[in-house]
Amino acid sequence: MVSKMEIPFLVYLFKDAIWLMTPLFFAAISEMLVEKSGVLNLSLEGIMLISAFTAFAITLQFQNPYLGFLIGSLSGILINIFFYVLFQLIGISQTLAGLSLTIFASGLTFFLFRMMIGYAISPTPPLLKNTIGELAIPYLSDLPFIGIIFFRQNLFAYLLIPLLFFFYIIDNSQIGLKIKTIGEEPAMADSLGIDVYKYRLILIIIQGFLCGAAGSILTTSIYNTFLDNITAGLGFIAITMVILGGWNPIKTFISCFLFGFIYALQFRIQMLGFTWLPYQFTLSLPYVATIIFLVLFGRRYKPPSSLGKTYKRIK
Amino acid sequence: MANSDDKILLQTINISKTYPGGIRALDKVSFELKEGEIHALLGENGAGKTTLIKILSGILHPDEGKILYNGVEVAFKNPLDAMSLGIGVVHQHPLLIPNFNVYENLKLYATIIRQRLKIEELTNLLKIFKVEKSVLDKKIADLPSSIRQKIEILKVLLFKPKVLFLDEPTSALTPIEVEELFNILKDLKEEKKSIVFVTHKIKEALKISDRITILRRGKKIATLENKGNLQEDVLATLIVGDTTLKAVSEKVEGLPRNASDEHVLVVEDLHARDDLGIYRLKGFNMKLRRGEILAIVGVAGNGQKELVECLTGLRRFDKGNIRYFNSIYTHIVDFCDVVRKYKVSYITDDRIHTGIARDLDFLTNIMLRDICIEGRGIFIDKKYFVKRAKEMIAKYDIKAPHEKILVNQLSGGNIQKLIVARELEVKPSIIIAEQPTQGLDVKTTIFVRSLLLSAKGDTSILLITYDLEEALSLADRIIIMYDGKNVAEHSSKDIDLKRLSLEMLSGVT
Amino acid sequence: MKVFFKIIKWREKLGVLNVLASILAVGIGMAILVLSLYMCQINISLGLQTIYAGSLGRYNSISETLLRATILALISYGLIISFTAGVWNIGAEGQYIMGAIASTIVCLTLGNILGYFLIPLAMIISVIIGAAWALIPGLLLVKLNINEVLTTLMMNYIAQYILSWLVTGPLQDKTSMFPESPYIPKQAFLPRIIPIYRLNYVSLILLILLAPLIHIVLGKTWFGLSLKILGSSKRTARYAGINVNRTIIISIVISGALAGLAGALEIMGVQYKLRPGIVQGYGYTGIVITLVGNLHPYGALLASVLMASLINGISETCQLFQIPIGLAQILQGIFLITVISLRFLFRFLIEKYSKVYGE
Numbered sequence A: 001m002v003s004k005m006e007i008p009f010l011v012y013l014f015k016d017a018i019w020l021m022t023p024l025f026f027a028a029i030s031e032m033l034v035e036k037s038g039v040l041n042l043s044l045e046g047i048m049l050i051s052a053f054t055a056f057a058i059t060l061q062f063q064n065p066y067l068g069f070l071i072g073s074l075s076g077i078l079i080n081i082f083f084y085v086l087f088q089l090i091g092i093s094q095t096l097a098g099l100s101l102t103i104f105a106s107g108l109t110f111f112l113f114r115m116m117i118g119y120a121i122s123p124t125p126p127l128l129k130n131t132i133g134e135l136a137i138p139y140l141s142d143l144p145f146i147g148i149i150f151f152r153q154n155l156f157a158y159l160l161i162p163l164l165f166f167f168y169i170i171d172n173s174q175i176g177l178k179i180k181t182i183g184e185e186p187a188m189a190d191s192l193g194i195d196v197y198k199y200r201l202i203l204i205i206i207q208g209f210l211c212g213a214a215g216s217i218l219t220t221s222i223y224n225t226f227l228d229n230i231t232a233g234l235g236f237i238a239i240t241m242v243i244l245g246g247w248n249p250i251k252t253f254i255s256c257f258l259f260g261f262i263y264a265l266q267f268r269i270q271m272l273g274f275t276w277l278p279y280q281f282t283l284s285l286p287y288v289a290t291i292i293f294l295v296l297f298g299r300r301y302k303p304p305s306s307l308g309k310t311y312k313r314i315k
Numbered sequence B: 001m002a003n004s005d006d007k008i009l010l011q012t013i014n015i016s017k018t019y020p021g022g023i024r025a026l027d028k029v030s031f032e033l034k035e036g037e038i039h040a041l042l043g044e045n046g047a048g049k050t051t052l053i054k055i056l057s058g059i060l061h062p063d064e065g066k067i068l069y070n071g072v073e074v075a076f077k078n079p080l081d082a083m084s085l086g087i088g089v090v091h092q093h094p095l096l097i098p099n100f101n102v103y104e105n106l107k108l109y110a111t112i113i114r115q116r117l118k119i120e121e122l123t124n125l126l127k128i129f130k131v132e133k134s135v136l137d138k139k140i141a142d143l144p145s146s147i148r149q150k151i152e153i154l155k156v157l158l159f160k161p162k163v164l165f166l167d168e169p170t171s172a173l174t175p176i177e178v179e180e181l182f183n184i185l186k187d188l189k190e191e192k193k194s195i196v197f198v199t200h201k202i203k204e205a206l207k208i209s210d211r212i213t214i215l216r217r218g219k220k221i222a223t224l225e226n227k228g229n230l231q232e233d234v235l236a237t238l239i240v241g242d243t244t245l246k247a248v249s250e251k252v253e254g255l256p257r258n259a260s261d262e263h264v265l266v267v268e269d270l271h272a273r274d275d276l277g278i279y280r281l282k283g284f285n286m287k288l289r290r291g292e293i294l295a296i297v298g299v300a301g302n303g304q305k306e307l308v309e310c311l312t313g314l315r316r317f318d319k320g321n322i323r324y325f326n327s328i329y330t331h332i333v334d335f336c337d338v339v340r341k342y343k344v345s346y347i348t349d350d351r352i353h354t355g356i357a358r359d360l361d362f363l364t365n366i367m368l369r370d371i372c373i374e375g376r377g378i379f380i381d382k383k384y385f386v387k388r389a390k391e392m393i394a395k396y397d398i399k400a401p402h403e404k405i406l407v408n409q410l411s412g413g414n415i416q417k418l419i420v421a422r423e424l425e426v427k428p429s430i431i432i433a434e435q436p437t438q439g440l441d442v443k444t445t446i447f448v449r450s451l452l453l454s455a456k457g458d459t460s461i462l463l464i465t466y467d468l469e470e471a472l473s474l475a476d477r478i479i480i481m482y483d484g485k486n487v488a489e490h491s492s493k494d495i496d497l498k499r500l501s502l503e504m505l506s507g508v509t
Numbered sequence C: 001m002k003v004f005f006k007i008i009k010w011r012e013k014l015g016v017l018n019v020l021a022s023i024l025a026v027g028i029g030m031a032i033l034v035l036s037l038y039m040c041q042i043n044i045s046l047g048l049q050t051i052y053a054g055s056l057g058r059y060n061s062i063s064e065t066l067l068r069a070t071i072l073a074l075i076s077y078g079l080i081i082s083f084t085a086g087v088w089n090i091g092a093e094g095q096y097i098m099g100a101i102a103s104t105i106v107c108l109t110l111g112n113i114l115g116y117f118l119i120p121l122a123m124i125i126s127v128i129i130g131a132a133w134a135l136i137p138g139l140l141l142v143k144l145n146i147n148e149v150l151t152t153l154m155m156n157y158i159a160q161y162i163l164s165w166l167v168t169g170p171l172q173d174k175t176s177m178f179p180e181s182p183y184i185p186k187q188a189f190l191p192r193i194i195p196i197y198r199l200n201y202v203s204l205i206l207l208i209l210l211a212p213l214i215h216i217v218l219g220k221t222w223f224g225l226s227l228k229i230l231g232s233s234k235r236t237a238r239y240a241g242i243n244v245n246r247t248i249i250i251s252i253v254i255s256g257a258l259a260g261l262a263g264a265l266e267i268m269g270v271q272y273k274l275r276p277g278i279v280q281g282y283g284y285t286g287i288v289i290t291l292v293g294n295l296h297p298y299g300a301l302l303a304s305v306l307m308a309s310l311i312n313g314i315s316e317t318c319q320l321f322q323i324p325i326g327l328a329q330i331l332q333g334i335f336l337i338t339v340i341s342l343r344f345l346f347r348f349l350i351e352k353y354s355k356v357y358g359e
Helices: A006-036 A044-062 A065-090 A094-117 A146-151 A155-171 A174-184 A186-191 A196-222 A234-244 A249-272 A279-283 A285-297 B049-056 B079-084 B102-112 B119-128 B133-137 B145-157 B175-190 B202-208 B232-240 B244-254 B304-311 B335-342 B351-355 B362-372 B382-395 B412-425 B442-455 B468-474 B497-506 C002-039 C044-057 C059-084 C092-144 C148-168 C201-220 C222-232 C234-239 C244-271 C282-292 C297-321 C327-353
Strands: A134-136 A152-154 B008-018 B024-034 B038-042 B064-069 B072-074 B087-090 B163-167 B194-199 B211-216 B219-225 B263-273 B279-289 B293-297 B319-324 B327-330 B344-347 B430-434 B460-465 B477-482 B485-491
Touching (some): A006 A146, A006 A152, A006 A155, A006 A196, A006 A234, A006 A249, A044 A094, A044 A234, A065 A094, A094 C282, A094 C327, A134 A155, A146 A152, A152 A155, A155 A249, A174 A196, A174 B102, A186 A196, A196 A234, A234 A249, A234 A285, A279 A285, A279 C148, A285 C092, A285 C148, B008 B049, B024 B038, B024 B049, B024 B194, B024 B211, B038 B049, B038 B202, B049 B163, B049 B194, B079 B087, B087 B145, B102 B133, B102 B145, B119 B133, B119 B145, B145 B163, B145 B175, B202 B232, B219 B232, B279 B293, B279 B304, B279 B460, B293 B468, B304 B430, B304 B460, B319 B335, B327 B335, B335 B344, B344 B412, B351 C234, B362 B412, B362 C222, B382 B412, B412 B442, B442 B460, B460 B468, B485 B497, C002 C282, C002 C297, C002 C327, C044 C059, C044 C297, C059 C092, C059 C222, C059 C244, C059 C282, C092 C282, C201 C222, C201 C244, C201 C297, C222 C234, C234 C244, C282 C327, C297 C327
Parallel strands (some): B024 B219, B038 B194, B038 B211, B279 B485, B293 B460, B293 B477, B344 B430
Antiparallel strands (some): A134 A152, B064 B072, B211 B219, B263 B279, B263 B319, B477 B485
């Protein structure tokens, strides 16, 4: 029996779940396509950190969150191309390249953040005055419950479904078939005239943008500020989403929603003020859930055959 | 038969290709293909046949030389360029994606060559190839190798190429299927298609082709008209180049064969599946006697790989057991245990990915087999191994400047010598040798074979090979393997080649 | 080109080139440091002098630098073992935190009972807990084939929240206004070499003795050989008869154990109580040190002293000149990126321009 008092709680829980899954899905869906082409990008976390910082800095400077978002997303492309150079041109293993970039990004943002706002060990960051907020859709937003959940959402949340649709189409198109071929048998794909390098580079660029967008959303729309390590493992959780989603766009979407829900729960439980429950337990929920879900469902689907292996054309 | 005044469709002039690392795969090869002919390309493994095909189909780019198509010079940037001229290639290892089903694979190919997949054509071809339509929904990985091979050929024919390359197309087919394929090829020839048929089997070349070009170690040796007047042994001499190989076979006959009746390795009723869960071993039996060389021969893909993996603890088996001396194993062999107790060596055929640790140096790689051997202690006696490495380099004629060299700077032949040397130098009681001479040049082949022969007696050798000639020249006994079972056994004294090939190819005894 | 052909002869000395890559990376990092000082409008020689003073210029700074270096080196020694085996344990941070927690709990609960046995016991328990924290992702890797990067990273966050919960809850010092535990008992303080400086015997001995020990294990034992072969190729390891799963578990457990021990040293030799401030990204710095040190214990030893000096020296400089702290963090990122890029670039060039023997 759901009492009248609890209904808004559930409604807001769902609303938050959709809102909070946005950055996760942006990162996860782009990682899905990149993994399908056989590249394991562990630099997601680093990209998101840098773009989150860039978006924050630009917004603070120009007081325009949309500009911040755009530049933040573009910075993601830059970092991801750097990742591509590291593994494809220099030949570093993808795992090592991704991890190194993440560590590099964490040092870089740590430094630049202090450079920008103060010399202290833990500076108090300014809140952004202009952020990208909710966008109520006329009429629809007045619907009971559903209006709140679906039509009084953050601008980016409205992009979730188009994005899913877009990736679903790509996945089932001829291009998708070619991408899957690259991820299964890159040498064969290359011999069939599918330019492995070109495809992977294009996917890396798309991913850089989407992942940068995910990072930018964090600062311009969710937290409205920047903190050290603001991503807090979100990039790695996005990679987990792809595994749980079995490299399928719809299942990845569902996994992301599930984790959006966990994040929402985390926020709402704190707001409810369960004093008996240490807040650290709710904060660690996403990480514990990641491990548990990996244990339960992490092995159901086979990853692309050449995932993580860099392809080198023999001339 | 094609007339000699037919126009030349495709031509190469002085094509050369050197792989990174210095292997000269092709050396100034000029080759021509006439319209409406079947042209056989004959040569040993590593003669440069596949490299030539890859260049003519745009996969590889020649270092020098020209390609002419219809008399016009062309430069293939990628396979698409070749395909758009109507060149279709059936590759040696089917270029099909194991995790896609047949239809997806065909669709992919259609996408790539920018054509539509015509269902009627497909149905028609399936009928000609005697393949069930239901196969379309099956994953390539779940299909037997003969159907895979057919699908690969069908895939290329579907889009009506003007020039057709077939790289060892018969390796996974039964004799009857080969016959069917030949009929299809003859029909295509009637339609004025040009066909290049790559093979190392002289008989097939003689049977199907109008002309034969022979390659040896990257050089063109000859192009001969096949008008029914060519002798098999003449061709064989041209292919191999010298008569040394024969000498080895004769030398083998002279050696004493001192096998005893004690069984050192026994396999009973072995059932095992491959990675995809398909049974590849269906009740295999064998007994290896002390001091003998026992060869297991068969066409590739009949369960040899899985057998070796079961024997060396790399694969679990569902039923049956494997016994090394006194230790019986069910479900899985603890190979570390076997090596420790009985000093068993294993020469793998996957020498680059399995046989060596590529990033490590020569010295480390020769220690590999000693890791498991009993009484080695905790610490490595480096001085001893340095000495041993130096001895090995000298004794086995390994071209390594010193023992600190990284093994990935050695050539394939030298890596194989390293592996053989390492596996022999532990003085094993049993050697499991999986295609020990695959891809080696003639000289190294002879050398490796003589090493195995000289090890015989103290050591029992299980030789797994696809090469009948190798089995005949080395083994005391031969077991024919077909479809996961042992179908026949022969002593080396009474060999009927015809029967042997029949058993190998169709499992009939 | 002639110069290049001379370089080609170096292909047999890839080890030398790897060391060169590390040195060059450190050089580039230093150049960037100087550049940053310049950009912050600090007199460069004065800035460098301050860094020197803050790291190795005074007795106290030597003591502090070596203390920090020990902790970084211990983590790095462990990572050498697991990275050599090709196991990407990025969970040293969490294993270090769990080790610190374990030693605090042992010292606080058994402090008055055990006397002389307290220090060894606390260290042993930390080692066990650190190892156990690494065992979980290890088991998930070998039993369920779950990527160890994801699990070890998640477990870092979990460890961090456990720490945060303990110091605000069960272990909190009721008299303190900060989230921290009470001081551990005096008999748990690691014995100092010079009483007024915190550098203690245990840290110094571990710092110096473990490097040759790891070197011997990796270079001279069959176990070390199997780690190397496993790191080079899993298939080859199976082929050689190495028990792959067991070796993976052992390698990750050793790295967890050493990280746990580092946690104990931080509590019993540096902080003397549990507080959130013990989390300083040592796990990640450890990764940098391991890679800059070329997966070699002596390299790691040098790199950790260097890193510790930079962290201490830069932090003093930053306070003095009011420039943003974080220079050390960005430097470590630069070290990492340059060293791996250079190393692979050298390798790439060598493979491209070297001949193959026996053709």
